Amino acid sequence: MSESKPESGPVINPRVTWEGCSVLLDINDGDRLVFARLSAGSTLKIGNKSCSLQPLIGCTFGSLFQVEIGKEKPYLSRFVPPTDDSNVQDEGGSQLQEESRDNRAIIDNNQAQTLTGEDIDAMRRQGATGNEIVEALIANSATFDKKTQFSQEKYRLKKQKKYAPRVLLRRPFCRSICEAYFKKYPARIGFLRVDALSLLLSMANATANSDVLVVDMVGGLATGAVAERLGGSGSVCSTYLGGTPYPTEIIRMFNFSDEICKTIMLFKICTFFHFSSEFCGVPSMTCAQFKMKPVSESANMKMTIQWREKTSLSVGTEDVYLSSKNGDTDLVPENKLSSSSKTCKAPKAGEKAPKQAIQSWKENGFSSLIIAAPEQDAWGLVKDLLPLLTYSAPFAIYHQYLQPLATCMHNLQLEKMAIGLQISEPWLREYQVLPSRTHPCMQMSGTGGYILSGTRMYTDTSQS
Amino acid sequence: MLLMDSSKKISFNRCIREGDLVIVYEKHDTMKAVKVCENSVLQNRFGVFKHLDWIGKPFGSKVFSNKGGFVYLLAPTPELWTLVLSHMTQILYIADIGFVVMYLEVVPGCLVLESGTGSGSLTTSFARAVAPTGHVYTFDFHEQRAASAREDFEGTGISNLVTVGVRDIQGEGFPDEFSGLADSVFLDLPQPWLAIPSARNMLKQDGTLCSFSPCIEQVQRSCETLRSDFTDIRTFEILLRTYEVREWKMDHSKFEDGSSIAGPPCKRRQPSSEASVGDDTSFPAVVARPSAETRGHTGYLTFARRKCVS
Numbered sequence: 001m002s003e004s005k006p007e008s009g010p011v012i013n014p015r016v017t018w019e020g021c022s023v024l025l026d027i028n029d030g031d032r033l034v035f036a037r038l039s040a041g042s043t044l045k046i047g048n049k050s051c052s053l054q055p056l057i058g059c060t061f062g063s064l065f066q067v068e069i070g071k072e073k074p075y076l077s078r079f080v081p082p083t084d085d086s087n088v089q090d091e092g093g094s095q096l097q098e099e100s101r102d103n104r105a106i107i108d109n110n111q112a113q114t115l116t117g118e119d120i121d122a123m124r125r126q127g128a129t130g131n132e133i134v135e136a137l138i139a140n141s142a143t144f145d146k147k148t149q150f151s152q153e154k155y156r157l158k159k160q161k162k163y164a165p166r167v168l169l170r171r172p173f174c175r176s177i178c179e180a181y182f183k184k185y186p187a188r189i190g191f192l193r194v195d196a197l198s199l200l201l202s203m204a205n206a207t208a209n210s211d212v213l214v215v216d217m218v219g220g221l222a223t224g225a226v227a228e229r230l231g232g233s234g235s236v237c238s239t240y241l242g243g244t245p246y247p248t249e250i251i252r253m254f255n256f257s258d259e260i261c262k263t264i265m266l267f268k269i270c271t272f273f274h275f276s277s278e279f280c281g282v283p284s285m286t287c288a289q290f291k292m293k294p295v296s297e298s299a300n301m302k303m304t305i306q307w308r309e310k311t312s313l314s315v316g317t318e319d320v321y322l323s324s325k326n327g328d329t330d331l332v333p334e335n336k337l338s339s340s341s342k343t344c345k346a347p348k349a350g351e352k353a354p355k356q357a358i359q360s361w362k363e364n365g366f367s368s369l370i371i372a373a374p375e376q377d378a379w380g381l382v383k384d385l386l387p388l389l390t391y392s393a394p395f396a397i398y399h400q401y402l403q404p405l406a407t408c409m410h411n412l413q414l415e416k417m418a419i420g421l422q423i424s425e426p427w428l429r430e431y432q433v434l435p436s437r438t439h440p441c442m443q444m445s446g447t448g449g450y451i452l453s454g455t456r457m458y459t460d461t462s463q464s
Numbered sequence: 465m466l467l468m469d470s471s472k473k474i475s476f477n478r479c480i481r482e483g484d485l486v487i488v489y490e491k492h493d494t495m496k497a498v499k500v501c502e503n504s505v506l507q508n509r510f511g512v513f514k515h516l517d518w519i520g521k522p523f524g525s526k527v528f529s530n531k532g533g534f535v536y537l538l539a540p541t542p543e544l545w546t547l548v549l550s551h552m553t554q555i556l557y558i559a560d561i562g563f564v565v566m567y568l569e570v571v572p573g574c575l576v577l578e579s580g581t582g583s584g585s586l587t588t589s590f591a592r593a594v595a596p597t598g599h600v601y602t603f604d605f606h607e608q609r610a611a612s613a614r615e616d617f618e619g620t621g622i623s624n625l626v627t628v629g630v631r632d633i634q635g636e637g638f639p640d641e642f643s644g645l646a647d648s649v650f651l652d653l654p655q656p657w658l659a660i661p662s663a664r665n666m667l668k669q670d671g672t673l674c675s676f677s678p679c680i681e682q683v684q685r686s687c688e689t690l691r692s693d694f695t696d697i698r699t700f701e702i703l704l705r706t707y708e709v710r711e712w713k714m715d716h717s718k719f720e721d722g723s724s725i726a727g728p729p730c731k732r733r734q735p736s737s738e739a740s741v742g743d744d745t746s747f748p749a750v751v752a753r754p755s756a757e758t759r760g761h762t763g764y765l766t767f768a769r770r771k772c773v774s
Contacts, residue, residue, distance in 0.1 A: 015668060061670050062669055062695075062769060080772075171670070198562040199559065199563075203543060203558070207592045207595060229571065363476065364476055367475075390475050390476050391524035392522070392523035392539040394543070402752055403750075406709045406752035422706055423706065423752065426559060426704055426705075427703045428700060429700065429701045430698060431701070433684055433697075433699050433766070435684070438684055455524065457524050458526070
């Protein structure tokens, strides 16, 4: 076991933030999720106050911060929870068995707390920390001691979230990005749940050195996820119908290095077919033959407009925006590179595919296909794209609805284009695991969509 | 498996060669991994297949036996490999594997520690995820199983990405040489809480851990142990429901009043020998229903992140 220890290169897998990097801020344990870009001037609004995000630069992903109300203005300070303080709900399983308190005598009439709003403001002006205020509120609550231990912790947590909110610095990765969007704006990603996305990647065998053809109508999430798995080798061909590429703002959140960005290329379907007929002997399809249900144009337009207006990647339900003192936008619009300092420049992904890439795809075929077009007709897309895959290449198609996939699978069988066909529906349930309180979570996602997977067969084209 | 080596990558031009590993596909749930050797044959219910006939054909081809039966020859992928292995040992299935790799945030260049190795099905998917610059160190306390796994990894061409060690992780923990270097740790052990303190030492800050346990008691105990040094502790169950698809001809002529059970609107006419367009007695529809047999449980997946202390 004593080979040279491989080093996870900082370029591939950075664990420390840097100026200009994209981050996911998790406020108060998932209550609010905000995508942000770190720079000297960027800020985060919590409640009605703005905190600078500068203290977060140069910190390890996974670090926790607490909002401290300083004498002048609120700031984020690094917070390391003491080991006996974190997740106190589980503290002393044995104590729960001895719990004799219950809530029969507690009347909820809003009069238990003797500290007023003005008292609290006065404390703040004197420099009290958030934690001190929480302790003061507990001390001044008439009913606190009568509560069960579980109830006390719930109370403490509630006050802490209000007076000493915590911000967790998360690394934007396929998993966290997908979960954030699924939680707050699932429609933008076509209700593609994280387990469904993981299945797409596995079933399509997305790996280093592969050339993956992607139809991504889920905001760029699928393209980004594939590029993440490729890690800079191979290529991701993001293709589209019609005149304009689909919105892919999500790709920018991934913190991709230049190397990875270069692997993401745009290529239009129509052009592809004109090339195909010349080189591969595949019958050419004219644009008119695409009988697609048109993409709901207005939905796409709205996404793009919203992004430009807000210049924010927020998925928070409140209005969170990033302001920058020197006026530069923190987020770089798709086809424009900020001319300001290099540190704020977001690397460009999704360049038009260069000729040699196209040539290589023609000669070798794509090694797999992923379609995430939850509002399109699956068969229409598949029958034209499958011939572009190399023989024995796997494919995975995601759809919100079952019927289009059933029709697609049936047609693939009839046309003898693929084998190993399977329609799967992923089912995911989370559990709460606590002493004496273990059970599945009360809330659950009802659907993560459906996936049709299979492998392209070799067809003797001389017969077709 | 083939993809990771550019010279062996599947493509339009790449044909089956001597020494290649192929997946022989008989039907959906019957597959077998075979190493191509020009003098060998494959014998099954469809007859005798000569390997020599396979050489020079593209992957994905249909090949025939002496009796006219046929099978398909597919290029190996970790998913097909898992299905091939599934008849041998108790393993994690595709849904669990895919979810674990994503949730552990395994990407090219990562260092992954795993115990136990078992049949190497998950290990193969880890190898795929860390290629080409990362590495998977997997440990099993059963010497024979470790040796057998090593052979498999040679056969599937991933042995440069995986190192198999014989070690009792529950008793001894992971080797010190990996301290602070692991991006992810995966545990499939009967008593994972015994290995968690060692896992804590191996992981980088914010590194990910996953423990797979069939029983809820194991999960409870693991979570208890995780709480001191880990955060973001979440436990899931994941299952895959499959659907059967059929064509269903519904006979309209039975309804005198002209009403009918309309099938879902078919966007395309089936191009095969269906009734002519003007047919008014039957209306083919494609219908789907969940498969009657399905898996009820594989195990609970508990994930956690190593706390940041600096």
